[in-house]
Amino acid sequence: MAPLKVGYPAALPAELAALFPASAEIELIPIPANPQSEIAIDFWIPPPAAALGEKIWPHLRGVKTAQSMMAGTEWLTKLVGPHVTVCNAQGAHSISTAEWTMAAILSMLKYLPLYRDLQQQSEWCSRKQGSAVYAALHQDTRPQFPPIMQEELHGKRVLIVGYGDIGKTIERMLTPFAVEITRIARTARGASAAGPEVHAVAELDALLPHAEIVILILPHTAESHGLIGAKQFALMPQGALLVNAARGPIVQTEALIEALQSGRIRAAVDVTDPEPLPADHPLWKSQNLLITPHVAGSTPQFSPRAIRIAVEQVRRVVAGEPLRFIVQQAQ
Ligand SMILES: NC(=O)c1ccc[n+]([C@@H]2O[C@H](COP(=O)([O-])OP(=O)(O)OC[C@H]3O[C@@H](n4cnc5c(N)ncnc54)[C@H](OP(=O)(O)O)[C@@H]3O)[C@@H](O)[C@H]2O)c1
Numbered sequence: 001m002a003p004l005k006v007g008y009p010a011a012l013p014a015e016l017a018a019l020f021p022a023s024a025e026i027e028l029i030p031i032p033a034n035p036q037s038e039i040a041i042d043f044w045i046p047p048p049a050a051a052l053g054e055k056i057w058p059h060l061r062g063v064k065t066a067q068s069m070m071a072g073t074e075w076l077t078k079l080v081g082p083h084v085t086v087c088n089a090q091g092a093h094s095i096s097t098a099e100w101t102m103a104a105i106l107s108m109l110k111y112l113p114l115y116r117d118l119q120q121q122s123e124w125c126s127r128k129q130g131s132a133v134y135a136a137l138h139q140d141t142r143p144q145f146p147p148i149m150q151e152e153l154h155g156k157r158v159l160i161v162g163y164g165d166i167g168k169t170i171e172r173m174l175t176p177f178a179v180e181i182t183r184i185a186r187t188a189r190g191a192s193a194a195g196p197e198v199h200a201v202a203e204l205d206a207l208l209p210h211a212e213i214v215i216l217i218l219p220h221t222a223e224s225h226g227l228i229g230a231k232q233f234a235l236m237p238q239g240a241l242l243v244n245a246a247r248g249p250i251v252q253t254e255a256l257i258e259a260l261q262s263g264r265i266r267a268a269v270d271v272t273d274p275e276p277l278p279a280d281h282p283l284w285k286s287q288n289l290l291i292t293p294h295v296a297g298s299t300p301q302f303s304p305r306a307i308r309i310a311v312e313q314v315r316r317v318v319a320g321e322p323l324r325f326i327v328q329q330a331q
Helices: 050-059 074-080 094-109 112-120 126-138 165-177 201-210 230-235 253-261 302-319
Strands: 004-009 026-031 065-067 085-087 157-161 180-185 213-216 241-244 266-269 289-291 326-328
Touching: 004 302, 050 074, 065 302, 074 085, 094 112, 094 165, 094 213, 094 241, 094 266, 094 289, 112 126, 157 165, 157 201, 165 180, 180 201, 201 230, 230 253, 253 266
Parallel strands: 004 026, 065 085, 157 180, 157 213, 213 241, 241 266, 266 289
Antiparallel strands: 085 326
């Protein structure tokens, strides 16, 4: 039988390409960033960036499976069309993205962006600044003694929207902080041996008033597009923290700016709409906001994890076993 032709980014470091076993059943084909001619492959591992994948795709022939190195596959599914099976790299980003989420939550509750700003001005202004932020965010006019400098994660009510691999990893990391966790996914399920109770997304509005921290970690789809808008911000408790580690367009940008500027909520976002955020975009200057430029999933451990997933998928194809992590089955 002809070997399975596996195309992978030529830029992949040799030690990662070496994770594929030497086997007569597979033929490894490095795909350059700018192919000059047609390349026939069965199984494609596209580069992580959409712009690179889009340059390569018109030169590929015969692709039956596209195995993303990422958890999100929106651009890839659109690019290859309905006749290719698309799989994501579920789990490859879970630890890194969950750790970013924890760092973002703790940074916001400990006012680290504020203190970093003060550091830039060589200002040792510990007490009053923290208290002023707390009082404004929580609309709490009671005098605090001693003045408040930070807030605690301990005991907070946390709503995780998206309870997949990353949502579950976030929950594991949050658990030692003794928080009260509520979960939302596409479909509801009751508590069982398989896991805790999960609410349906239809219950989002009813659950928001109880959430001091709202974590978005779901895919961007037609259903989740603009899920969080003015109505949802209005439902959140005063001073709630929104953490978007998912995709920018899940939050309505204008509504986010309004909710931040009016002092209703605070937010930490790794993703924005649009991306990249233009230099003159009002989000940059919004108060009580931490922005990182879509970096949450990128750690040195990510690529080896993603390639190991691809290696296992290739083994499955060769062995005639079903693929895992299918996000689109070829029609
Ligand atoms: N910032 C970054 O660098 C970064 C890195 C990695 C991933 N991400 C984002 O994180 C997302 C989640 O990753 P994952 O690996 O955890 O995915 P996953 O394992 O596929 O889980 C996705 C979860 O989202 C839920 N969901 C899907 N559509 C929904 C909707 N309309 N409303 C509510 N919940 C919905 C699913 O519900 P069911 O369980 O009911 O199916 C599932 O629980 C990715 O799609 C990607 O967009 C971001």
